Amino acid sequence: DHYIVCGYGRVGQRLTEDLEHAGRDYVVIDQSDEEIEQLQDEGRLYVQGNAEDEDTLNKAGIDRAFGVILALPDDSSNVFVTLTAREMNPNVFILARTVDHRNRSKLLHAGADKVIAPSEVGADRMAQVILRPNVDQFLERVLRAGALSLQIDEVEVLPGAPLAGQTLAESNFRQQYDAIVIGMIDQSEGNMMRFNPNPTSRIQEGDILIVLGDPEMIRTLRDQGCTPAT
Amino acid sequence: DHYIVCGYGRVGQRLTEDLEHAGRDYVVIDQSDEEIEQLQDEGRLYVQGNAEDEDTLNKAGIDRAFGVILALPDDSSNVFVTLTAREMNPNVFILARTVDHRNRSKLLHAGADKVIAPSEVGADRMAQVILRPNVDQFLERVLRAGALSLQIDEVEVLPGAPLAGQTLAESNFRQQYDAIVIGMIDQSEGNMMRFNPNPTSRIQEGDILIVLGDPEMIRTLRDQGCTPAT
Ligand SMILES: [Ca+2]
Ligand SMILES: [Ca+2]
Numbered sequence: 368d369h370y371i372v373c374g375y376g377r378v379g380q381r382l383t384e385d386l387e388h389a390g391r392d393y394v395v396i397d398q399s400d401e402e403i404e405q406l407q408d409e410g411r412l413y414v415q416g417n418a419e420d421e422d423t424l425n426k427a428g429i430d431r432a433f434g435v436i437l438a439l440p441d442d443s444s445n446v447f448v449t450l451t452a453r454e455m456n457p458n459v460f461i462l463a464r465t466v467d468h469r470n471r472s473k474l475l476h477a478g479a480d481k482v483i484a485p486s487e488v489g490a491d492r493m494a495q496v497i498l499r500p501n502v503d504q505f506l507e508r509v510l511r512a513g514a515l516s517l518q519i520d521e522v523e524v525l526p527g528a529p530l531a532g533q534t535l536a537e538s539n540f541r542q543q544y545d546a547i548v549i550g551m552i553d554q555s556e557g558n559m560m561r562f563n564p565n566p567t568s569r570i571q572e573g574d575i576l577i578v579l580g581d582p583e584m585i586r587t588l589r590d591q592g593c594t595p596a597t
Numbered sequence: 598d599h600y601i602v603c604g605y606g607r608v609g610q611r612l613t614e615d616l617e618h619a620g621r622d623y624v625v626i627d628q629s630d631e632e633i634e635q636l637q638d639e640g641r642l643y644v645q646g647n648a649e650d651e652d653t654l655n656k657a658g659i660d661r662a663f664g665v666i667l668a669l670p671d672d673s674s675n676v677f678v679t680l681t682a683r684e685m686n687p688n689v690f691i692l693a694r695t696v697d698h699r700n701r702s703k704l705l706h707a708g709a710d711k712v713i714a715p716s717e718v719g720a721d722r723m724a725q726v727i728l729r730p731n732v733d734q735f736l737e738r739v740l741r742a743g744a745l746s747l748q749i750d751e752v753e754v755l756p757g758a759p760l761a762g763q764t765l766a767e768s769n770f771r772q773q774y775d776a777i778v779i780g781m782i783d784q785s786e787g788n789m790m791r792f793n794p795n796p797t798s799r800i801q802e803g804d805i806l807i808v809l810g811d812p813e814m815i816r817t818l819r820d821q822g823c824t825p826a827t
Contacts, residue, residue, distance in 0.1 A: 370727065377698065378720040385724035434727060438720075462726055464719060468607065481726055488722045489694060489715025490608040490668075494615035495740070496692055496711055497600065497664060501751040505780045505790065505807050506736070510725065517792040521731040547777065547793060549809055550735045560735065562747040563777060563809055577735050579779055579793055 369393055371427045373418040373448055374438040375402040378464055378485065382436060383411065394427045418448045424455060434460040437479075442470040446477050453478030509579065517581060519549070522588045524574045529591050536566035544587060546580020599623055601657045603648040603678055604668035605632040608694055608715065612666060613641065624657045648678045654685060664690040667709075672700040676707045683708030739809065747811065749779075752818045754804045759821050766796035774817060776810020 369392035372379050379395065386393045394412040397403060406413040416423035418439060429435070435452045437445045445463050452461055461479045465471055468484035475482060495503045509519050524531050530538055541547055551561045551568060552575040561568065570576070578585070599622035602609050609625065616623045624642040627633060636643040646653035648669060659665070665682045667675045675693050682691055691709045695701055698714035705712060725733045739749050754761050760768055771777055781791045781798060782805040791798065800806070808815070 377716045378723070381717060381720035382724050382727075385721070385728065389724075389728050391728070436723065436727065438723075462723055464723060483719055483723050483726070485715040485719025485722075486607045487611060488719045489713055490611035491615070491740075492715075492718045493608070493666065493668075493692055493694060493713050494612050494619075496713070497612075497666065498615065498619050498621070499749075499751055501780075501782055501805050502740075502749050502807055505782075505792075506749075508790070509792065510721075510732075519729075519732050519736075521729055541795075545793075547779070549777070549779065550731075552731055552735075560738070562735075562739065563775075565771075575731050577732055 368431070368433040369428065370434045370436055371396060371424070371429065371432050371452075372436045372438065373397075374440065375399075375406065375413075376438060376440060379436075379438040382438065387411070396423055396427055419444060419451065421451060421455065424448075424452060429455045429459065432456065432459050434462060437461070437463040440466075442466050442473070446470070446473050449474055449477040449479050517579065518585070519577065519579050520582075520585050522576050522578060522585065524570055524572055524576065526572045528572070530570045531572045532569070534567050534569050535564060538570060544578075544580055544584040546578045546584045548576050549579050550577035551575070552577070598661070598663040599658065600664045600666055601626060601654070601659065601662050601682075602666045602668065603627075604670065605629075605636065605643075606668060606670055609666075609668040612668065617641070626653055626657055649674060649681065651681060651685065654678075654682060659685045659689065662686065662689050664692060667691070667693040670696075672696050672704070676700070676703050679704055679707040679709050747809065748815070749807065749809050750812075750815050752806050752808060752815060754800055754802055754806065756802045758802070760800050761802045762799070764797050764799050765794060768800060774808075774810055774814045776808045776814045778806050779809050780807030781805070782807070 370386060372383055372393055372395045375395050375397040383395060394414060395406055396414050396418045398417050403413060403415045414423055414426045429452060437448055439445050442465055449461055449463055452459060462481045463474045463479040465474055465482050465484045468487050471482045509517050535548060548564060551564045553559045554573045600616060602613055602623055602625045605625050605627040613625060624644060625636055626644050626648045628645060628647050633643060633645045644653055644656045659682060667678055669675050672695050679691055679693055682689060692711045693704045693709040695704055695712050695714045698717050701712045739747050765778060778794060781794045783789045784803045
């Protein structure tokens with residue numbers, strides 16, 4: 368249940384830092400001596416080689432990996448590795464970066480589960496700075512890895528959790544956890560998303576709660592039978 | 598009070614669409630015949646020319662512009678235009694895209710108010726897909742321009758607004774607007790941000806409320822004396 372990060376350029380490096388910070392297991396694939404030296408200095412797990420080779424993906428444990436993250440410098444490599452990884456492990460989650468947003472459909476057809484185009488994400492972020500500057504600042508603070516005062520996060524309601532079966536009002540959520548539920552996802556209903564659920568909404572086993580609250584509260588929720596949704 | 602978009606590449610085009618959608622005034626600067634033809638086809642305001650020339654910025658109305666958005670293909674041009682625009686209008690808001698995140702400090706020193714590096718924003722977004730997939734989907738839906746069911750947005754409490762002076766509980770916010778206040782920004786206290794404010798928090802004139810609710814509700818809030826914070 369580890370992640371394989373292909374490509375240790377700008378995007379790969381920043382992403383790996385975030386995985387490290389969150390305590391996730393990962394291994395990085397890169398072929399350049401320079402990047403490998405940096406990975407050694409940083410004490411990170413790596414495989415030196417070309418991610419397009421099945422051998423390299425095997426060494427990185429593709430058969431038991433939870434996800435493959437593609438941040439190779441050109442889209443043709445990302446497409447090729449997507450096809451290979453999908454063949455080698457039908458269940459692995461494949462997330463790909465695309466340099467040119469017009470290659471999105473090629474990556475999806477090759478088997479990627481999700482494609483991110485930094486140019487699009489960057490443009491949307493710039494629009495947000497212009498159109499909703501305060502929302503932008505708010506989200507910047509609550510989404511930061513290691514946010515101190517407040518975070519938006521997700522918790523899954525496990526079978527037998529004390530919360531299961533209660534309405535939001537009955538759970539006394541706000542007083543109990545100093546947090547609010549801004550979304551509820553019903554996994555038994557094809558991941559139906561209820562936004563801004565009202566106090567009479569009932570928390571069910573298997574639901575995923577999107578909460579805004581103290582990072583400490585998330586630990587409390589886990590102790591009470593919710594675990595982080597992964 | 599318009600925006601000047603410099604560069605009509607991938608980022609500039611997407612950004613311009615968002616401005617158009619939000620009903621903001623803008624003019625695009627680009628020098629290539631191909632992009633100008635596209636701008637004509639789309640019926641958008643433009644100035645053909647090099648954004649590095651003061652003449653071009655003058656034609657685009659730099660003296661009375663609210664903001665300059667820099668999405669030129671190389672960072673040296675973005676730095677140069679930042680310096681020029683800052684000289685020509687000390688109060689204009691300058692938002693710059695940087696290709697290489699290591700040029701961030703150069704752009705800030707040149708006078709940019711905010712710098713966005715798509716590679717960083719893209720990496721953070723990829724990390725969010727891995728670490729908090731449900732939060733990612735939730736935000737994707739509520740931040741989309743033209744979100745139908747729910748939006749995160751910001752409203753300013755104008756002098757004389759009925760809401761001013763009431764606590765959140767007194768305002769009956771949730772019942773009144775089918776929305777929740779997830780943040781309050783006190784502009785009179787150096788933009789102090791209160792996260793997840795509790796029911797006894799008092800709404801003051803000049804506060805900016807970060808709300809999660811129906812887009813229709815935002816219109817209602819405006820009618821009652823709140824305006825969109827700009
Ligand atoms: Ca259910
Ligand atoms: Ca105040």
